[in-house]
Amino acid sequence: MTFSYVARQPILNSQRQTFGYELLYRDGPRNTFPEIEPEKATSRLLSDNFFDSNSTLLENKLAFVNFPQQSIINLVPGLFPKEQIVIEILEESEPNDQLFDAVKYLYNQGYKFALDDFQPSLRWKRFLPFVWIIKFDIRIIPVEKAQIFIDSMRGYDIHFLAEKVETYEEFEQAKQAGFELYQGYFFSRPELLQKKAIEPTFLTIVHLLKEVSKRSINYKYVESLITQDLSLSYKLLKFVNSSALISNEIKSFRQALAYLGEDRLRRFISLVAIASTNNNKPSSLYGLSLQRARFAELLAVDGQNQVDHSKAFLTGMFSVLDSLLDRPLPELLNDIPLDPDIKLALNEREGPLGTMINLIEAYEQADWETVQQISDCCGVAQPHIGECYEQSMLWSNQVKRSNKSSR
Incomplete structure:
Protein backbone atom coordinates (compact mmCIF):
# COMPACT_ATOMS: atom_id res chain seq x y z
CA MET A 1 0.00 0.00 0.00
CA THR A 2 1.28 3.47 -0.88
CA PHE A 3 0.07 7.01 -0.32
CA SER A 4 -0.65 9.75 -2.83
CA TYR A 5 -0.02 13.39 -2.03
CA VAL A 6 -1.39 16.54 -3.57
CA ALA A 7 -1.04 20.16 -2.58
CA ARG A 8 -3.83 22.57 -3.37
CA GLN A 9 -3.66 26.35 -3.25
CA PRO A 10 -6.88 28.35 -3.44
CA ILE A 11 -7.52 30.89 -6.17
CA LEU A 12 -9.77 33.71 -4.98
CA ASN A 13 -11.87 36.43 -6.59
CA SER A 14 -11.92 40.11 -5.63
CA GLN A 15 -14.37 39.38 -2.80
CA ARG A 16 -11.83 36.83 -1.47
CA GLN A 17 -14.18 33.94 -2.23
CA THR A 18 -12.70 30.66 -3.46
CA PHE A 19 -12.91 30.44 -7.24
CA GLY A 20 -10.87 27.26 -7.68
CA TYR A 21 -7.74 25.40 -6.61
CA GLU A 22 -4.41 24.94 -8.31
CA LEU A 23 -3.41 21.31 -7.80
CA LEU A 24 0.28 20.59 -7.32
CA TYR A 25 1.86 17.13 -7.36
CA ARG A 26 3.86 16.03 -4.32
CA ASP A 27 5.65 12.69 -3.89
CA GLY A 28 5.80 12.71 -0.09
CA PRO A 29 4.76 14.49 3.11
CA ARG A 30 7.18 17.37 2.47
CA ASN A 31 5.20 20.16 0.84
CA THR A 32 7.77 20.81 -1.90
CA PHE A 33 7.84 20.06 -5.61
CA PRO A 34 9.76 16.80 -6.22
CA GLU A 35 12.58 16.21 -8.66
CA ILE A 36 10.47 14.54 -11.31
CA GLU A 37 9.74 15.04 -14.99
CA PRO A 38 6.79 17.46 -15.46
CA GLU A 39 4.85 14.99 -17.63
CA LYS A 40 5.14 12.27 -14.99
CA ALA A 41 4.13 14.69 -12.22
CA THR A 42 1.00 15.71 -14.13
CA SER A 43 0.12 12.10 -14.99
CA ARG A 44 0.50 11.01 -11.38
CA LEU A 45 -1.51 13.97 -10.11
CA LEU A 46 -4.38 13.23 -12.49
CA SER A 47 -4.28 9.46 -12.07
CA ASP A 48 -4.33 9.66 -8.28
CA ASN A 49 -7.05 12.29 -8.05
CA PHE A 50 -9.34 12.34 -11.09
CA PHE A 51 -9.59 8.55 -11.30
CA ASP A 52 -10.58 8.55 -7.64
CA SER A 53 -13.27 10.47 -5.84
CA ASN A 54 -12.25 14.16 -5.84
CA SER A 55 -15.33 15.80 -4.31
CA THR A 56 -13.48 16.52 -1.05
CA LEU A 57 -10.37 17.72 -2.84
CA LEU A 58 -12.11 20.28 -5.06
CA GLU A 59 -15.23 21.09 -3.01
CA ASN A 60 -17.13 21.62 -6.29
CA LYS A 61 -14.61 24.23 -7.46
CA LEU A 62 -12.46 24.30 -10.59
CA ALA A 63 -9.11 22.49 -10.67
CA PHE A 64 -6.24 24.40 -12.27
CA VAL A 65 -3.75 21.81 -13.55
CA ASN A 66 -0.34 22.36 -15.16
CA PHE A 67 -0.11 20.39 -18.40
CA PRO A 68 3.28 20.03 -20.12
CA GLN A 69 3.24 20.83 -23.82
CA GLN A 70 3.44 17.24 -25.00
CA SER A 71 0.53 16.22 -22.79
CA ILE A 72 -1.64 18.88 -24.43
CA ILE A 73 -0.50 17.85 -27.91
CA ASN A 74 -1.41 14.25 -27.00
CA LEU A 75 -4.86 15.51 -25.92
CA VAL A 76 -4.43 14.10 -22.40
CA PRO A 77 -6.69 16.83 -20.90
CA GLY A 78 -9.51 15.39 -23.02
CA LEU A 79 -9.61 12.40 -20.68
CA PHE A 80 -11.03 14.55 -17.89
CA PRO A 81 -14.33 16.35 -17.30
CA LYS A 82 -14.25 19.76 -18.99
CA GLU A 83 -16.54 21.19 -16.31
CA GLN A 84 -13.92 20.57 -13.61
CA ILE A 85 -10.53 21.53 -15.00
CA VAL A 86 -8.69 24.56 -16.32
CA ILE A 87 -5.76 23.55 -18.52
CA GLU A 88 -2.67 25.60 -17.62
CA ILE A 89 -0.21 26.03 -20.48
CA LEU A 90 3.24 26.24 -18.89
CA GLU A 91 5.51 29.20 -19.51
CA GLU A 92 8.21 27.02 -21.10
CA SER A 93 5.81 25.74 -23.76
CA GLU A 94 6.70 26.47 -27.38
CA PRO A 95 3.77 28.18 -29.19
CA ASN A 96 4.14 26.04 -32.32
CA ASP A 97 1.55 24.69 -34.76
CA GLN A 98 1.16 21.36 -32.95
CA LEU A 99 0.28 23.07 -29.68
CA PHE A 100 -2.01 25.54 -31.45
CA ASP A 101 -3.96 22.78 -33.19
CA ALA A 102 -4.36 20.85 -29.91
CA VAL A 103 -5.50 23.95 -28.00
CA LYS A 104 -7.99 24.85 -30.71
CA TYR A 105 -9.37 21.29 -30.77
CA LEU A 106 -9.77 21.07 -26.98
CA TYR A 107 -11.26 24.58 -26.86
CA ASN A 108 -13.89 23.52 -29.40
CA GLN A 109 -14.63 20.53 -27.15
CA GLY A 110 -15.46 22.96 -24.34
CA TYR A 111 -12.20 23.02 -22.35
CA LYS A 112 -10.87 26.18 -20.68
CA PHE A 113 -7.26 27.37 -20.89
CA ALA A 114 -4.98 29.51 -18.77
CA LEU A 115 -1.56 30.84 -19.74
CA ASP A 116 0.70 30.27 -16.72
CA ASP A 117 3.43 32.77 -15.69
CA PHE A 118 2.69 34.73 -18.84
CA GLN A 119 5.21 37.12 -20.34
CA PRO A 120 3.72 39.20 -23.18
CA SER A 121 4.92 38.08 -26.60
CA LEU A 122 3.51 38.34 -30.11
CA ARG A 123 4.20 34.61 -30.51
CA TRP A 124 1.16 33.89 -28.30
CA LYS A 125 -1.20 36.29 -30.03
CA ARG A 126 -3.00 33.65 -32.16
CA PHE A 127 -3.69 31.63 -28.97
CA LEU A 128 -5.51 34.45 -27.20
CA PRO A 129 -9.01 33.77 -28.65
CA PHE A 130 -8.87 30.36 -26.93
CA VAL A 131 -7.56 31.62 -23.58
CA TRP A 132 -9.88 32.18 -20.63
CA ILE A 133 -7.36 33.29 -17.98
CA ILE A 134 -3.87 34.81 -18.11
CA LYS A 135 -1.73 34.39 -14.99
CA PHE A 136 0.96 36.95 -14.15
CA ASP A 137 3.65 36.19 -11.56
CA ILE A 138 3.85 39.66 -10.02
CA ARG A 139 7.28 38.85 -8.59
CA ILE A 140 8.52 38.67 -12.21
CA ILE A 141 6.13 41.02 -14.04
CA PRO A 142 5.36 43.99 -11.75
CA VAL A 143 1.71 44.98 -11.42
CA GLU A 144 2.35 48.29 -13.19
CA LYS A 145 3.77 46.52 -16.24
CA ALA A 146 1.00 43.89 -16.23
CA GLN A 147 -1.60 46.68 -16.17
CA ILE A 148 -0.34 48.01 -19.49
CA PHE A 149 -1.00 44.63 -21.09
CA ILE A 150 -4.38 44.25 -19.34
CA ASP A 151 -5.50 47.64 -20.66
CA SER A 152 -4.49 46.61 -24.19
CA MET A 153 -6.64 43.46 -24.00
CA ARG A 154 -10.03 45.11 -23.43
CA GLY A 155 -11.34 43.60 -26.67
CA TYR A 156 -10.77 40.03 -25.49
CA ASP A 157 -12.95 38.05 -23.10
CA ILE A 158 -9.97 37.20 -20.91
CA HIS A 159 -9.67 37.30 -17.12
CA PHE A 160 -6.41 38.10 -15.35
CA LEU A 161 -4.95 36.33 -12.31
CA ALA A 162 -2.21 37.72 -10.08
CA GLU A 163 0.13 35.04 -8.73
CA LYS A 164 2.37 35.27 -5.64
CA VAL A 165 0.35 37.98 -3.92
CA GLU A 166 2.01 38.23 -0.50
CA THR A 167 0.63 41.38 1.13
CA TYR A 168 -2.64 43.27 1.46
CA GLU A 169 -1.09 46.19 -0.41
CA GLU A 170 -0.26 43.94 -3.39
CA PHE A 171 -3.81 42.57 -3.35
CA GLU A 172 -5.31 46.08 -3.48
CA GLN A 173 -2.83 47.20 -6.13
CA ALA A 174 -3.67 44.19 -8.31
CA LYS A 175 -7.40 44.90 -8.01
CA GLN A 176 -6.90 48.47 -9.12
CA ALA A 177 -4.82 47.26 -12.09
CA GLY A 178 -7.64 45.11 -13.46
CA PHE A 179 -6.89 41.69 -12.00
CA GLU A 180 -9.98 39.68 -11.05
CA LEU A 181 -8.40 36.56 -9.57
CA TYR A 182 -5.60 36.14 -7.02
CA GLN A 183 -3.30 33.49 -5.64
CA GLY A 184 -0.48 33.65 -3.11
CA TYR A 185 0.75 33.35 0.45
CA PHE A 186 -1.28 36.40 1.53
CA PHE A 187 -4.37 34.22 1.20
CA SER A 188 -3.07 30.70 1.81
CA ARG A 189 -0.01 28.52 1.41
CA PRO A 190 -0.48 25.26 -0.53
CA GLU A 191 -2.30 22.75 1.68
CA LEU A 192 -0.93 19.21 1.60
CA LEU A 193 -3.51 16.40 1.42
CA GLN A 194 -2.70 12.70 1.79
CA LYS A 195 -4.71 9.59 1.02
CA LYS A 196 -4.11 5.92 0.42
CA ALA A 197 -3.56 4.85 -3.17
CA ILE A 198 -3.59 1.48 -4.92
Missing part, protein backbone atom coordinates in the same frame (compact mmCIF):
# COMPACT_ATOMS: atom_id res chain seq x y z
CA GLU A 199 -0.92 1.04 -7.54
CA PRO A 200 -1.43 -0.96 -10.75
CA THR A 201 0.90 -3.96 -10.95
CA PHE A 202 3.84 -3.67 -13.29
CA LEU A 203 3.22 -6.73 -15.45
CA THR A 204 -0.40 -5.75 -16.10
CA ILE A 205 0.66 -2.30 -17.27
CA VAL A 206 3.30 -3.81 -19.59
CA HIS A 207 0.81 -6.20 -21.20
CA LEU A 208 -1.80 -3.45 -21.58
CA LEU A 209 0.66 -1.06 -23.21
CA LYS A 210 1.68 -3.78 -25.62
CA GLU A 211 -1.94 -4.55 -26.51
CA VAL A 212 -3.14 -0.96 -26.97
CA SER A 213 -0.17 -0.22 -29.24
CA LYS A 214 -1.65 -2.59 -31.82
CA ARG A 215 -3.79 -1.29 -34.68
CA SER A 216 -6.73 -3.46 -33.58
CA ILE A 217 -7.23 -3.98 -29.84
CA ASN A 218 -8.35 -7.34 -28.49
CA TYR A 219 -10.99 -6.17 -25.98
CA LYS A 220 -11.43 -9.62 -24.50
CA TYR A 221 -7.72 -9.76 -23.64
CA VAL A 222 -7.75 -6.21 -22.24
CA GLU A 223 -10.73 -7.12 -20.09
CA SER A 224 -8.92 -10.18 -18.76
CA LEU A 225 -5.96 -8.01 -17.74
CA ILE A 226 -7.97 -5.27 -16.08
CA THR A 227 -10.09 -7.72 -14.10
CA GLN A 228 -6.89 -8.97 -12.44
CA ASP A 229 -5.99 -5.53 -11.08
CA LEU A 230 -8.11 -3.75 -8.48
CA SER A 231 -6.44 -0.37 -9.06
CA LEU A 232 -7.09 -0.39 -12.80
CA SER A 233 -10.61 -1.71 -12.31
CA TYR A 234 -11.51 1.11 -9.94
CA LYS A 235 -9.78 3.81 -12.00
CA LEU A 236 -11.44 2.58 -15.20
CA LEU A 237 -14.95 2.80 -13.77
CA LYS A 238 -14.23 6.19 -12.20
CA PHE A 239 -12.86 7.42 -15.52
CA VAL A 240 -15.81 6.18 -17.56
CA ASN A 241 -18.16 7.95 -15.20
CA SER A 242 -16.19 11.22 -14.97
CA SER A 243 -15.97 11.41 -18.75
CA ALA A 244 -19.76 11.57 -18.99
CA LEU A 245 -19.67 8.74 -21.50
CA ILE A 246 -22.59 6.76 -20.19
CA SER A 247 -26.22 7.02 -19.22
CA ASN A 248 -26.71 3.49 -17.89
CA GLU A 249 -25.12 1.56 -15.05
CA ILE A 250 -22.09 -0.61 -15.75
CA LYS A 251 -22.68 -4.35 -15.50
CA SER A 252 -19.28 -5.58 -16.72
CA PHE A 253 -15.80 -4.37 -17.64
CA ARG A 254 -16.51 -5.28 -21.27
CA GLN A 255 -19.32 -2.74 -21.26
CA ALA A 256 -17.02 -0.06 -19.79
CA LEU A 257 -14.38 -0.73 -22.45
CA ALA A 258 -16.99 -0.56 -25.19
CA TYR A 259 -18.07 2.88 -23.98
CA LEU A 260 -14.47 4.10 -24.08
CA GLY A 261 -13.53 3.10 -27.61
CA GLU A 262 -9.98 2.53 -28.81
CA ASP A 263 -8.61 6.08 -28.77
CA ARG A 264 -9.75 6.95 -25.26
CA LEU A 265 -8.67 3.53 -23.99
CA ARG A 266 -5.16 4.09 -25.40
CA ARG A 267 -4.91 7.49 -23.69
CA PHE A 268 -6.24 6.10 -20.42
CA ILE A 269 -3.70 3.25 -20.34
CA SER A 270 -0.85 5.55 -21.35
CA LEU A 271 -1.64 8.03 -18.59
CA VAL A 272 -1.87 5.34 -15.92
CA ALA A 273 1.39 3.79 -17.18
CA ILE A 274 3.26 7.09 -16.93
CA ALA A 275 1.87 7.65 -13.45
CA SER A 276 2.93 4.22 -12.12
CA THR A 277 6.04 4.87 -10.09
CA ASN A 278 6.58 1.81 -7.94
CA ASN A 279 6.27 -1.94 -8.15
CA ASN A 280 5.09 -2.80 -4.65
CA LYS A 281 4.04 -6.40 -4.17
CA PRO A 282 0.29 -6.89 -3.87
CA SER A 283 -0.80 -6.62 -0.24
CA SER A 284 -2.88 -9.30 1.44
CA LEU A 285 -5.95 -7.16 0.87
CA TYR A 286 -5.11 -6.79 -2.80
CA GLY A 287 -4.84 -10.56 -3.07
CA LEU A 288 -8.12 -10.93 -1.19
CA SER A 289 -9.88 -8.70 -3.72
CA LEU A 290 -8.74 -11.00 -6.54
CA GLN A 291 -9.66 -14.14 -4.68
CA ARG A 292 -13.12 -12.86 -3.72
CA ALA A 293 -13.82 -11.73 -7.28
CA ARG A 294 -13.04 -15.19 -8.66
CA PHE A 295 -14.83 -16.95 -5.78
CA ALA A 296 -18.01 -14.94 -6.40
CA GLU A 297 -17.79 -15.55 -10.14
CA LEU A 298 -17.50 -19.32 -9.71
CA LEU A 299 -20.39 -19.40 -7.23
CA ALA A 300 -22.54 -17.41 -9.66
CA VAL A 301 -21.84 -19.79 -12.51
CA ASP A 302 -22.82 -22.83 -10.47
CA GLY A 303 -25.58 -21.43 -8.25
CA GLN A 304 -29.33 -21.62 -8.82
CA ASN A 305 -30.13 -17.95 -8.19
CA GLN A 306 -29.26 -16.92 -11.75
CA VAL A 307 -26.73 -14.32 -10.63
CA ASP A 308 -24.80 -12.79 -13.52
CA HIS A 309 -21.16 -13.91 -13.20
CA SER A 310 -19.79 -10.53 -14.42
CA LYS A 311 -21.75 -8.72 -11.72
CA ALA A 312 -20.54 -11.26 -9.18
CA PHE A 313 -16.90 -10.67 -10.18
CA LEU A 314 -17.24 -6.89 -9.77
CA THR A 315 -19.00 -7.30 -6.43
CA GLY A 316 -16.31 -9.59 -5.06
CA MET A 317 -13.46 -7.40 -6.28
CA PHE A 318 -14.83 -4.18 -4.80
CA SER A 319 -15.94 -5.74 -1.51
CA VAL A 320 -12.59 -4.86 0.14
CA LEU A 321 -12.16 -1.40 -1.40
CA ASP A 322 -13.06 0.35 1.86
CA SER A 323 -10.34 -1.55 3.73
CA LEU A 324 -7.77 -0.72 1.07
CA LEU A 325 -8.50 3.00 1.00
CA ASP A 326 -9.75 3.56 4.59
CA ARG A 327 -12.89 5.25 3.33
CA PRO A 328 -16.55 4.19 3.57
CA LEU A 329 -17.79 2.10 0.66
CA PRO A 330 -20.86 4.30 0.00
CA GLU A 331 -18.52 7.28 -0.46
CA LEU A 332 -16.18 5.37 -2.78
CA LEU A 333 -19.02 3.93 -4.86
CA ASN A 334 -21.05 7.12 -5.05
CA ASP A 335 -19.51 8.31 -8.32
CA ILE A 336 -19.11 4.89 -9.98
CA PRO A 337 -21.97 3.98 -12.34
CA LEU A 338 -22.29 0.43 -11.08
CA ASP A 339 -25.41 -1.65 -11.52
CA PRO A 340 -27.85 -1.01 -8.62
CA ASP A 341 -27.71 -4.72 -7.70
CA ILE A 342 -23.95 -4.44 -7.15
CA LYS A 343 -24.25 -1.26 -5.09
CA LEU A 344 -27.04 -2.82 -3.00
CA ALA A 345 -24.83 -5.82 -2.33
CA LEU A 346 -21.78 -3.77 -1.37
CA ASN A 347 -23.53 -1.09 0.67
CA GLU A 348 -26.32 -3.08 2.31
CA ARG A 349 -25.28 -6.73 1.82
CA GLU A 350 -28.74 -7.33 0.38
CA GLY A 351 -30.06 -9.03 -2.76
CA PRO A 352 -28.63 -12.19 -4.35
CA LEU A 353 -25.20 -10.61 -4.73
CA GLY A 354 -25.23 -9.39 -1.14
CA THR A 355 -26.13 -12.89 0.00
CA MET A 356 -23.19 -14.22 -2.00
CA ILE A 357 -20.77 -11.81 -0.30
CA ASN A 358 -22.16 -12.84 3.07
CA LEU A 359 -21.55 -16.47 2.12
CA ILE A 360 -17.97 -15.72 1.05
CA GLU A 361 -17.21 -13.85 4.27
CA ALA A 362 -18.75 -16.61 6.38
CA TYR A 363 -16.63 -19.20 4.56
CA GLU A 364 -13.45 -17.13 5.08
CA GLN A 365 -14.23 -16.93 8.81
CA ALA A 366 -15.05 -20.66 9.05
CA ASP A 367 -18.57 -19.80 10.27
CA TRP A 368 -19.96 -23.11 9.06
CA GLU A 369 -23.43 -22.64 10.53
CA THR A 370 -23.95 -19.45 8.51
CA VAL A 371 -22.41 -21.12 5.45
CA GLN A 372 -24.95 -23.92 5.74
CA GLN A 373 -27.86 -21.51 6.07
CA ILE A 374 -26.85 -19.36 3.13
CA SER A 375 -25.84 -22.25 0.87
CA ASP A 376 -29.28 -23.76 1.26
CA CYS A 377 -30.81 -20.48 0.05
CA CYS A 378 -28.34 -20.16 -2.84
CA GLY A 379 -28.76 -23.73 -3.97
CA VAL A 380 -25.04 -24.50 -3.78
CA ALA A 381 -23.82 -27.65 -2.06
CA GLN A 382 -21.25 -27.06 0.69
CA PRO A 383 -18.62 -29.36 -0.84
CA HIS A 384 -18.87 -27.40 -4.07
CA ILE A 385 -18.38 -24.11 -2.19
CA GLY A 386 -15.09 -25.54 -0.97
CA GLU A 387 -14.09 -26.42 -4.52
CA CYS A 388 -14.89 -22.90 -5.71
CA TYR A 389 -12.86 -21.48 -2.84
CA GLU A 390 -9.83 -23.60 -3.68
CA GLN A 391 -10.04 -22.72 -7.37
CA SER A 392 -10.28 -19.01 -6.53
CA MET A 393 -7.22 -19.28 -4.27
CA LEU A 394 -5.24 -21.00 -7.01
CA TRP A 395 -6.25 -18.36 -9.55
CA SER A 396 -5.40 -15.37 -7.33
CA ASN A 397 -2.06 -16.90 -6.33
CA GLN A 398 -1.23 -17.48 -9.99
CA VAL A 399 -1.95 -13.83 -10.79
CA LYS A 400 0.21 -12.64 -7.89
CA ARG A 401 3.09 -14.95 -8.87
CA SER A 402 2.95 -13.64 -12.43
CA ASN A 403 3.34 -10.08 -11.21
CA LYS A 404 6.20 -10.95 -8.85
CA SER A 405 8.13 -12.78 -11.55
CA SER A 406 8.02 -9.71 -13.79
CA ARG A 407 10.09 -7.60 -11.42
